[in-house]
Amino acid sequence: MQQEKNTEELISALVDGELQADEFEQAFALLDAHPQSKSSWHAYHVAGDVLRNSQLANSAARDMAFMTSLTSRLKSEQEQHRLAVVSLNISIAPVRSANWAFFNHRRVAGLAAIAIVATLAWQLGFNPQGADNFPQLADSSEQAQPLASKLIRDPRLDEFLAAHQQLGGASALQLPVGFIRNATLDQPSR
Amino acid sequence: MTRIISLRWINVAQLTLAGLLCIGVDLATAQSVNQSGSDRGLSDWLVRINRASERRSYIGTFVVSSADQLASSRIWHVCDGQVQMERVDALSGMPKTTIRRDQEVLTLLPGKLEGVVQNREALAIFPNILADSGPELERYYAFRHLRGERVAGYLTDLLHLNPRDELRFGYRIWSERESGLVVKLQIIGREGRVLEQTVFSELQLDAPVSLQQLQRMMANTQGYRIERPQVHKTTLESEGWQVKANVPGFRPLNCYGRQLEVASDNRLLTQCIFTDGLAPVSLFLENFDPRRHVKEGLYVSGATHGLTRRIASGGQAWWLTLVGEVPTQTLVALASSLSRR
Amino acid sequence: MSASASHPLSSESPDGLLVERTLAGDNSAFDLLVMKYQRRIHRLIARMVRDTDLIDDIAQETFIRAYRALHQFRGDAQFYTWLYRIAVNTSKKFLHDLKRDPLVLTPVHESDGEKDETFEAGIEPSSDETPETVIAARQIAQAVDAGLAALPEDQRQALILREIEGLSYEEIATLMNSPVGTVRSRIFRAREAISAKLKPLLEQKTGKRW
Numbered sequence: 001m002q003q004e005k006n007t008e009e010l011i012s013a014l015v016d017g018e019l020q021a022d023e024f025e026q027a028f029a030l031l032d033a034h035p036q037s038k039s040s041w042h043a044y045h046v047a048g049d050v051l052r053n054s055q056l057a058n059s060a061a062r063d064m065a066f067m068t069s070l071t072s073r074l075k076s077e078q079e080q081h082r083l084a085v086v087s088l089n090i091s092i093a094p095v096r097s098a099n100w101a102f103f104n105h106r107r108v109a110g111l112a113a114i115a116i117v118a119t120l121a122w123q124l125g126f127n128p129q130g131a132d133n134f135p136q137l138a139d140s141s142e143q144a145q146p147l148a149s150k151l152i153r154d155p156r157l158d159e160f161l162a163a164h165q166q167l168g169g170a171s172a173l174q175l176p177v178g179f180i181r182n183a184t185l186d187q188p189s190r
Numbered sequence: 191m192t193r194i195i196s197l198r199w200i201n202v203a204q205l206t207l208a209g210l211l212c213i214g215v216d217l218a219t220a221q222s223v224n225q226s227g228s229d230r231g232l233s234d235w236l237v238r239i240n241r242a243s244e245r246r247s248y249i250g251t252f253v254v255s256s257a258d259q260l261a262s263s264r265i266w267h268v269c270d271g272q273v274q275m276e277r278v279d280a281l282s283g284m285p286k287t288t289i290r291r292d293q294e295v296l297t298l299l300p301g302k303l304e305g306v307v308q309n310r311e312a313l314a315i316f317p318n319i320l321a322d323s324g325p326e327l328e329r330y331y332a333f334r335h336l337r338g339e340r341v342a343g344y345l346t347d348l349l350h351l352n353p354r355d356e357l358r359f360g361y362r363i364w365s366e367r368e369s370g371l372v373v374k375l376q377i378i379g380r381e382g383r384v385l386e387q388t389v390f391s392e393l394q395l396d397a398p399v400s401l402q403q404l405q406r407m408m409a410n411t412q413g414y415r416i417e418r419p420q421v422h423k424t425t426l427e428s429e430g431w432q433v434k435a436n437v438p439g440f441r442p443l444n445c446y447g448r449q450l451e452v453a454s455d456n457r458l459l460t461q462c463i464f465t466d467g468l469a470p471v472s473l474f475l476e477n478f479d480p481r482r483h484v485k486e487g488l489y490v491s492g493a494t495h496g497l498t499r500r501i502a503s504g505g506q507a508w509w510l511t512l513v514g515e516v517p518t519q520t521l522v523a524l525a526s527s528l529s530r531r
Numbered sequence: 532m533s534a535s536a537s538h539p540l541s542s543e544s545p546d547g548l549l550v551e552r553t554l555a556g557d558n559s560a561f562d563l564l565v566m567k568y569q570r571r572i573h574r575l576i577a578r579m580v581r582d583t584d585l586i587d588d589i590a591q592e593t594f595i596r597a598y599r600a601l602h603q604f605r606g607d608a609q610f611y612t613w614l615y616r617i618a619v620n621t622s623k624k625f626l627h628d629l630k631r632d633p634l635v636l637t638p639v640h641e642s643d644g645e646k647d648e649t650f651e652a653g654i655e656p657s658s659d660e661t662p663e664t665v666i667a668a669r670q671i672a673q674a675v676d677a678g679l680a681a682l683p684e685d686q687r688q689a690l691i692l693r694e695i696e697g698l699s700y701e702e703i704a705t706l707m708n709s710p711v712g713t714v715r716s717r718i719f720r721a722r723e724a725i726s727a728k729l730k731p732l733l734e735q736k737t738g739k740r741w
Contacts, residue, residue: 012719016693017544018700028552032559042566043726043733048694049570050675052502057675059570059577061667064733066569067562070591074561077598156482157489157496157511159450163461164472164494164513166295166308167421170443170465172323173361176239176372179310181388183278183288183297184254184263484612486697499697522702526692 011037015044162186232333233324235349239363242370244269250342250393251281256386256492265390268399275404289408296408296416305416311444327467330354330439331361338364341373342393351468352378357438357520358469359385359493369395377493377515385493386515421448429460429475432531437523439466464514464524471514471524478507488518497521503530546610554601561601565594568611572618579622589625593618671732678725689714690721 010027013019019027030037042063049056165182230238247268254261266277273291280286287298290310298305327333331351338346345367352360360378365371374389424447426433433442445462459476478500489496497512510528512521546567552560569590576589596617604613679687685707692703700718704711 008723009716009719012722013715014545015722016700016718018715019545024548028557028560031563038559038562038566039730039733040722040726041563043729044722045567046570046671046729046733047675047678047722047725050672051679051691051694052507053505054672054675055505056570056574057672058664058668059573060671060733061664062573063566063569066573066587066590067565069587070565070594071562073591073595074558074598077595154489157498157513160472160474160496160511160513161491161494163448163450163474164470167310167446167448167461168463168470168472168514169310170463170470171468172236172240172327173363173372173375173468174470176243177375177388179290180252180263180265180276180278181254181375183290184252184261184280184388186297480612480615484609502695519705522698526696526698526706 008037008040011040012044015041015048230335231324232328232351235333235335235365236324236327238370239365239372242366242372243267244274246369246371246396247399248371248393248395249397249399250390252278252388253391254386254388262391266397266399266404268401268404270401273401275401275408277404277407289404291405291408296411298411298414303414305411305414307416307418309421323467327351330358330466331468341366342390344373344393344395346373355438356517357440357523358466358516361468364389366395371395379493379517419448421446423447424460426460426462426528427531430531431475432529434527434529437464437520437527440464440471440520440524441466469514469516471512471516471521473524473528474511474513476509476511478502478509483509488521490518495521497525499525501528544610550601550604550610553598561598564610568614569594571611572614575615575618576622579619580626585625585629589618589622592625593621596621667732671729674728674732675725678728679721682721682724685709686717686721686724689717693718 007026007030010019010023010030013023014027031041046056046060046063050060165186169178169182171178248265249267250265252263252265261283262281264279264281268275276288276290278288278290285300287300289296289298293310295308295310296305297308331353334350334352336348336350338348340346341364346364347367349363349365350360351363362374362376362378363372364374366373373393375387376384377386379385424445426442426445429445441464443463443465445460447458447460449458459474462473462475464471464473483498483500486499487497489498493515494513495516495518497510497518499510501508501510510525512524514521546564549560549564553564572593573586573590576586576593580586580589593614597614600617604610679690682690688707689703692698692706693700698706700711700714703714707714709717
């Protein structure tokens with residue numbers, strides 16, 4: 001019984017996308033072998049849904065009935081699909097753009113160790129006179145975690161950033177230098 | 191005579207607007223001008239660097255840089271004892287001219303003949319609380335004063351503000367020796383890495399800048415389509431939120447209801463400003479929209495970090511966005527401290 | 532049949548992994564996706580469509596279409612967003628097709644003396660409720676509430692941080708000052724306790740299970 005409990009814990013971790021690499025096969029094997037585990041998967045999701053939105057309880061009451069009729073329809077689809085599948089080369093790689101370094105925060109191990117990577121849109125041809133005024137800025141490649149981050153352009157976030165720079169200048173440095181810093185950085189995204 | 195208000199409790203309604211930025215705070219500041227660098231405490235320095243921009247005019251070339259990004263502008267600054275004005279012309283990116291008169295800010299995009307007028311309340315608050323805020327800031331930052339190197343040809347004092355915890359970044363401030371003007375600023379991340387630097391690559395102190403000319407520029411917006419976005423004051427409480435526990439050092443300052451294009455259905459969203467006195471964070475709340483609000487995540491751009499997250503409670507859902515010059519974990523902590531009442 | 536060894540999306544959420552596995556031939560993986568999203572999809576459709584029978588039909592069609600188009604799903608968007616769009620498009624198509632059907636132009640529910648739940652003002656889009664399902668829904672909601680309230684504090688907190696705040700195990704571990712393994716175990720036990728109350732309510736009348 002103890003062992004069963006522990007293995008059902010795998011289902012719970014799978015729900016959260018928090019399985020370790022070597023646990024996946026175990027989890028799926030469990031789901032295949034025990035209908036009980038599938039009903040746990042279902043119940044865990046019902047609990048989560050209802051916690052977030054109690055009105056989803058209405059739908060939950062009819063879940064199994066729905067599943068039964070869907071399954072029979074799916075079976076014929078699946079048969080057709082199985083015949084068609086040979087080896088599908090599916091590309092699930094993230095699309096590379098520029099600008100913001102984005103991390104899905106469930107992946108980041110250790111909140112403190114965020115890499116400093118690339119930034120806002122526009123590049124400049126400006127050559128500053130006083131070259132000695134420019135230090136070695138944090139080298140992005142040193143800290144970049146290529147598996148965890150991707151570079152994206154996000155006009156929504158740019159607008160929030162602009163709003164932050166405009167109204168959020170609550171700092172003792174705002175008047176001396178903050179305002180002109182923000183005015184220099186703040187660029188319309190369109 | 192302006193009131194000195196501690197960082198602990200700020201009521202903006204009690205501040206008078208007229209001439210706030212140019213009126214001296216009190217005796218403490220007169221003292222600070224005459225003291226030598228080593229005698230001054232943090233409060234004195236903060237007052238000094240703020241007052242410097244009140245008393246001197248200058249023209250300079252200003253550069254902001256972080257990993258992979260460089261932005262620069264030309265700055266004109268003048269204060270006549272009553273009114274303070276600044277003009278910032280973009281030297282990089284899209285042509286843009288920003289003109290500030292005290293709290294009022296006009297942003298013009300000559301390429302598009304569009305402009306925006308805004309009232310930036312945050313600019314009014316801080317000068318008045320600086321004399322008191324030193325001790326408060328020193329709880330979270332360790333202050334050191336050092337001799338600085340020449341910047342743009344001027345001798346400087348170097349101020350270090352090193353964070354005492356992992357919730358904020360460090361600051362290095364180069365203050366021009368004679369006037370106190372900030373000529374260079376670095377935001378320091380972990381292990382002393384420079385996340386962002388702002389600096390005058392070229393500076394002309396006491397340059398002749400005509401206040402009247404800037405006033406005229408600000409008034410003459412003929413041919414431009416000018417927007418005056420409506421912003422109203424609000425509070426987290428009145429919107430049904432509470433902050434369960436403060437993230438050490440950070441306090442909610444003001445909240446605004448405003449419209450941004452990216453807000454769901456163009457409805458109002460709420461922007462709340464948090465700060466520890468040096469590092470500002472904006473917290474945005476809007477109604478959740480599954481078509482727009484797709485991916486929760488963490489973002490980094492230079493020293494600026496962002497976080498987006500869905501919040502659900504009692505059958506309703508919101509989208510939370512946090513943006514600030516603070517480490518990610520501070521944003522996470524702020525997000526977690528928010529709950530429905 | 533086992534999925535490929537590398538899981539580029541797997542630790543973001545299990546969705547990408549379940550899609551991969553389905554495409555690789557493991558059809559029960561798709562069942563898991565249905566079980567995860569059926570309630571939200573159902574509710575979404577119910578907001579657009581009032582007719583009782585239609586909601587189920589559209590929901591079924593949505594999942595069938597998703598299954599057929601699965602190979603087109605690109606991992607750079609969220610699965611639910613993709614599914615959501617399919618649901619909306621399917622609903623629109625159904626409604627559009629119905630409008631052209633002359634049989635539908637005669638209102639179906641205007642029978643004499645028969646109370647029509649569908650048009651009761653102010654009722655949430657659960658117009659497909661029979662008295663049995665209303666009771667069942669209430670019991671389910673109560674079971675979750677009661678189950679949550681009965682939990683030991685650390686389990687309750689961990690579950691809330693996960694399910695409502697959406698924090699990762701790592702983040703919860705930081706906030707609760709516990710190891711990740713402990714967080715994982717607490718969340719599991721919290722779910723187990725609530726599921727114990729839920730499972731009997733979720734079973735079909737025939738007692739049939741998965």
